[in-house]
Amino acid sequence: MNPLLEPSPLDHELPDFAAVRVSDLVPTFRTALQEHDAEIAAITGLSEPPTWENTMDALEASGQMLQRVLAIVFNYAGTDATDEITAVEETVAPELSAHNSRILLDRELYARVKAMPAQPEGSENAALLDHWLRAFRRGGADLDDAGREELAAIDTRLAELSTRFSRNLMESTVRNAVAVTDEAKLEGLDESRREQLRADAEAEGRQGWLIRLGLPAVQPVLEELADPDLRREIAAASRARGSAGAADNSGVVLETVRLRARRAELLGYAHHAEFVAEGETAGTVDAVEELLDTVTPAAVDNALGEHKRALDLAHVNGVEAETLGEADLPYWSARLREEDLAVDTSGLRKYFPLTRVLRDGVFYAAERLYGIRVTPRDDLAGYHPDVRVWEVSEGPDRGGESLGLLLTDLYARPTKRGGAWMSSFVDQNRLLGQTPVVVNVLNIARPAEGEEALLSLDEVTTLFHEFGHGLHGLLSDVRYPSLSGTNVPRDFVEFPSQINENWALEPEVLSHYARHVETGEPLPPDLVSAVKAEARWGQGVALTEFIAACRVDLAWHRLSSRRAAEVTDVAAFERAALEDAGLTVPGVGPRYSSTFFSHIFAGGYSADYWSYLWAEVLDADGFDGFVDTGAAAGEVTQHPDPDDVRFAGERFRRMILSRGATIDYDDAFWMFRGRQRSVAPWLSRRGLSGSGPVSG
Template identity: 45%
Template sequence: MTDAASNPLLAPSSLPFGLPDYPGIRAEHYLPAFEAAFAQHRAEIDAITAQSEAPTFANTLERLEAAGDLLGRVARTFYTVSSAHATPEIQEIDAALAPLMSAHDDAVQLDAALYARVRAVYEQLDSLDLGAEERYLVERRYREMTSAGAALDDGAKSVLTEINQRLSVLSNTFEKNLLADTNDLAVVFDDANELDGLTDGELSAAAQNAADRGLPGKYVVTLTLFTGHPYLSTLTSRESRRRLLDASRSRASRGNAHDNREVLTEIVRLRAERAELLGFDSHAAYITADQTAGSPEAVHALLRRLAAPAAANARREQEALQAIVDAEDAPFTIEAHDWAFYTEKVRAARYDLDRTALRPWFEAERVLVDGVFRAASALYGITFAERTDLQAYHPDARVFEVSEEDGSALGLFILDLYTRDTKRGGAWMNSIVSQSELRGTAPIVVNNLNVPKPAPGAPTLLTLDEVTTLFHEFGHALHGLFAHVTYPHFAGTAVFRDFVEFPSQVNEMWIFWPEVLAEYARHVETGEPLPAEVVEKLRESEAFNQGFATSEYLAAAWLDQTWHSVDADTASTTLDVAHIEATALTDIGLDNPVVPPRYSSTYFAHVFSGGYSAGYYSYIWSEVLDADTVEWFAENGGLTRANGERFRRRLLGVGGSMDPLEAYRDFRGREARIEPLLERRGLAS
């Protein structure tokens, strides 16, 4: 299966936009395709370094950008599946592939001859007649190869390669363990009375989950990636809430075959050793050096500035919750599994608002078409048409063709809404094909969520948090669709990690925008719009519970920084996960047991199996820009084509082809101010 006739991965797809022929791809096609792609890419790199001509932009940088086309196609096709539909067979391939991919990446990034040519072009940069994107490409390629270790001697490179390969295996193991333990810990309830407070649709989903697991007549509640769970806000049984949160918090730390504690501490040790090898004090220093933050100290300063007022707000919120409990017939001391439930009681008392009763107004199809898509059309002029003739990697994944205002094709958008045992937790965006003028490709982007799937025939009713997630992830999708660059290195969301969340956070602003909300927030049965007085209460309560929300996020961000700020000597000692977590949270003043971190270490996939190591701070860092941008839209008329065009052309459209803060200044006309963020999160005072 190493020729195009027998392996569909080895030839460009004939489908629209290069969509992979997923129905024709079998699991056994992947590894042979990767092997062929590795060899082809290696030959392309060797052809660059074998040239006798002096290095130029055209014969080195441009050829480097053209290289690896086959590998990119195969990798994006596979990793889309391995994250969203990881059958046991796909998991085995993923595990086998991890060290191979790491070794190949190092072979290219650490290639001495290639680095010498890139450096030669970089050193003559000021004398070259290059455009802005070309110049930035030289700067980025040189910096990235240097940061990866290309300037090290052969002995150090050998050690570095071994570390990288081991880390790739460990990250894969971490994710595999987490997926398995998350599935194992799905909570089984014998009686519907134990789930009192859930809607008919939620009960239907739990019954269907049980039936799918061979437990007819029972109810199974699957776990979310983060610590909490949406059902904690409505379950009337305190014992049911406790069971659900206990299961969530115990993931991958139970001393069984899926325990991640030794895995993550080895990851921490190896990352610290790699940082030292590359000349940095810590992994956090290594990561932030090439981000907009610049240093761990800048990150720590922001997190500490926000932590004290957030913790104080959370304590005030806790007192309000305890007052509600104390007034009940059988008072008790509130615990973490009670917070969401009593928060809704306080919200109801303070704002006369029950958010859990809003789900009939958030039917998924209407939110998507009349909310998410409509806002994008109003801002950017784009339109969406479902392509039922095109099949993605799973029957639940829907394909939409996206067109420009003049009818010309832009790309494809794929939405995979529902949770399943083969899908990793959380929500994310990825690209199957990235736009590039050099390669003549148009984008195909995917949004994945984990919404419980109701029984056949029942509508999918979203929580307000799930509505937010849908708008958020679509902001990433817009970034991937709109970025228009020459070189694939800058395509789509290929920007600094602590900038990548900015466009997605901005897209959340349209959730409550009057023209958008009036179209999508309509009752699933009657079609009546969400009452105006409810909308007003939602706006009034936007800052409500921000003490909790900010604290749980900051606690997780601080855990990430704590793990990745240790030096190699400290990392080489025995690291006790529970002790380090407790010490870290005490250090920043977020050690309130009623407000646990959004992620604890053993299920912190963002940083131990994803791309956010030492970078989980990115969400709040980007939110400074986001809040400032929302203020700009409000000042300039909101949902208009002119505003959308400015945002698209000056920010989304540049992809990674220029410094992101420079792009922001071009859009905003100045640096971002932090005050809008402080106001939004109730931290201004």
């Protein structure tokens, strides 16, 4: 039996993963395409005039089998990218793109949607109508026949290129893993970390130790390894991904950029960046450029200062180099951090055991804020033995109603792509009576057998961040699937997740989960201060790396089709873009080079990587709304207890998390915060308060 042909009978329509056969995915996908085509034809073939029910409701209810299949295909492509799964994705992606183009270029369907009368301002119906009219326009529905044909061909080719980029990146990431046969080279790593690397080598049938590569350019292990030659080997292997041999992504990057530029021009935009910005809350590329221009000088100045201090420390320790390169700056910066903060990073990890961080930190904070409960569902199985299933329910004060399911997939695997993300198997919607099933994916190093995974501060923050996305999906309360949960602009989708990061270091939450893995003792007060200081330490380098990636992204996607056709050297283009932006700090490159910049060439963030920064501005200002409760929103003049964050949590849930894409995002922020957004809190958080104001 094929479990994807009908809705799953399991709780909340959790897929029956044990019954899913990879060999069924492509045939089922094609059956689902035919079913969806028939559903669309039934709408356009009606003799009755278009009504909301026979057009909009029917359109939203269509494609359910297709969604079930795609949820499986794209989840597996990210979490278990075997050759078999990758072949499925390479088949599905272009056919899906062609299918979606047919829908958005369907004249009869477009005419029925355009015939809808205006809906009440601020209503969910108005948001849905605007969503579909914008999708049709941006999908080429207003083009002539030649333009529509060209656009459809471009979209299909872009889907093929995105899949090829991912495959090349996966292959080169696995191939570029660094093998170590001399244990002396691992000086600086504790025994637990060495055991992890030994287990990774054994899993690959190798002797010694294996250092696998994470997604960003700078590998965290560079902070710990004392051997400079090994550090340089790792740094070179990381930066070289996707740039050589059969897995070279250079040609993919160039063709993708050219096609995106041409697509934007077909639709009437100057370039792809303008096309993207129109759909974001930022509104224009100029607004984004203004933010980047404002913060870049201060970020670079701070990065240069941090580089000089790290170099001075290296000189004291006998290093004679005039500058520190990308392999050495992380190591000496880490030593400098230890001096400044008097904290042993490896020792600090012992206060962050994964199980406690998840249950007594991430889940506990959500329970305090939103009154929900997260409980294990060990009777339900995930798609991999590493995956755990949890049920999310209302608290007793709301009757304990089950809201949905959360799947957690936290450990790195050779076939899992790097990074961390949230996705969903089922989106909440009242139209079909569906409740959400979401998944949080991380890449934490698997601990040695019988041991607990101990997290870095960055990994703790990432766990909170991804569950923030999860809450956005789980607490959604809308009628239509297209408007559900995280189906919002990129620069707003990161807002709730970055808000959620703040709770990792809030005193009550931190004291609840940060306990020594062996003794159970709480994090000592001096380490609490050090943890908070560490979260703010080294902001110049971190922000410069991020801004550099934003600049590379925008440089590619502000090209016209004519100019894009003239670019032939990916690395040279990157260097020129960084020089033009004033981002030339020794040892500090972009967080991702183009050939492994998965966010923009395979992950939906093209011309949009800046959205993290924009959301961080919203977060820094918006988080103050959890302190300035009530009065900030103009709802009450007085709040009885400023520490009662449950009140603010309920407001955030009602105004932001539950609303999906049914809201005006500026209005929603204003309602929660009580005023328009300001960049000042973010500048202060980043230590850039002297950088000056940024409008809107």
